[in-house]
Amino acid sequence: MLRDTNIGIDSIAFSTSRYFLPLSVLAEHRSVDYRKYCDGIGQIAMSVFPPNEDIVTIAVDAAQKAISFIDNLDAIDLVIFATESSFDLSKAAAIYVHNFLKLKPSCTAFDIKQACYSLTAAIKMARCFVQSNPGSKVLVIGSDIVKYSPNSSGEPTQGGAAVAAVISENPRIIAFEPYSGVHTTDIADFWRPSAAKEAMFDGRLSAHNYLESLKFALDEYLQKSKLALADLDYVCFHSPFNKMATKAARQFFPEKDVLDASIYNAKIGNSCSASLYISLISLLDNCSENLGGKRIGLYSYGSGSVAEYFSGIVCDKYREMSLALKNQELLDSRIEISFDEYEQFCANVIPASDTKCSYQNVGQVFLSEMIDGYRMYQLKEQINKSSVDNCFNMLNIA
């Protein structure tokens, strides 16, 4: 059990693609009744990523927003990047983020994996780190782009986003409570072999295990905390599709409304590691009640599987840390794509060389080319310079 009582999320932000496909368009082209998508699975749109946007570019965008609240970046001693859609089996995506944020060289950076649970694992590790290194801050990032085979039952639940959060003492958004319930079980409900671009899954088994694991994790949380369900003011869930969260809420928390927490996920789709924390941001941004002092129950589930139930108390001044307007603007300014464009984006042909940035990226960094399988990123502000110079500048080997 963690002993911290005043460690938590000091700032938090998300990013997603500039482009989206309405599920009404997908339904039409897949000859499916749209009500199955909007009512049956609870989704209205999904973020779709252009070839020069990836888990690093959206992570940098989210992280730049999260650290904009931090006065002393040198206090960040650790970056943990949580993802299940990594493109490199060796080099950590965290290192690219560390570079673009210009964090100090003595700050450690690495990746962590356990399906959609991984950002919770990163936060758990960050809490321990802050506890044993008073004054330190940890930047945690969950960034995933979720792809299933075209025409599969998972297709309408694709999506993607990055969430970045600074974990510190005396947090300004939410302070975690020291108890949690965990349920780990070896099950083949969702996996992605290293050579595969798309995830494989057993949809029914995964939905069943999501709820089974919630039962065990929640029971353990309640036993350890000696709290009752009524002590939880609001609940947020990992949301592979909104209906999953609604079903979990109905079964275990019939009194709780999860509408405010599901607004963003309904438009973004599944963002795996980021998904639970997009629910939390959605609740904080959209709930009209002042949440200061309220206890939020959080359910994290990662197929394979590890689940955890835990909670936090919202800090009194959380609204001063709000990016609600920016978040709304990000979602409202997204560009709707046609079905043909969706199919082109799905093919995800990485540009041979796209130094002019042919797509509207969400942040300052975009993927400009691949050299010997190595991903070259570029800052938009450097577009006028030659591509090779920029790549070498990024790599600090000019």
Ligand code: CAA
């Ligand atoms: N009007 C209204 N509702 C309709 C409808 C219509 N015309 N047609 C069907 N529906 C309803 C169904 O009744 C069903 O509702 P209930 O679940 O309440 O019965 C719902 O729409 C879905 O219908 P199906 O079960 O027939 O849909 P499906 O077989 O196409 O699969 C799915 C749906 C299992 C969610 C599929 O999208 C999937 O496998 N997704 C990927 C796996 C996944 O997300 N699993 C979740 C748990 S695992 C996890 O959390 C990790 C992770 O992030 C992946």
